[in-house]
Amino acid sequence: MTKLFEITADAISVDEVVSRLADPAIGAIVTFVGVVRGESEGRAVDHLEYEAYPEMAEEALSQIGKDTQTRWPTIQQVAIVHRVGRLEVGETAVVIALSAAHRPGVFDALRYAIERLKEVVPIWKKEVWADGAAWLSEQGSAGVTESGA
Secondary structure: OOOOEEEEOOOOOHHHHHHOOOOOOOOEEEEEEEEOOOEEOOEEOOEEEEEEOHHHHHHHHHHHHHHHHHHOOOEEEEEEEEEOEEEEOOOEEEEEEEEEOOOOOHHHHHHHHHHHHHHHOOEEEEEEEOOEEEEEOOOOOEEEEEEOO
């Protein structure tokens, strides 16, 4: 059985995630690909570090999938894969893919899924710069800051 909701330390292939939704009944697949930015609030980002409780996070991802399909009944499948560990600038952190027979509603559903992920999934992000680091909330505000040596 294809795993639709996954926390992984491995690099994420967008094509592989999209292939999990393969079905002759679909006519539309939309994706969101979140990548590590090289700049945040005027500071050069060296890398990010993500941590999660995989079982809890995957259950939350699955619930987002169910909620998305309930709100948009035309959505046939949802796949969400989020990476943990150290990610360099430009690397893919998250892929969300939704499939439907037709395109109406899929973009709204995709926006809902990424916003819910940011709100409810227990994944923590540490932003690392040349002169320090900070754990960030999913909404982007700095939490605990660590000074560089």
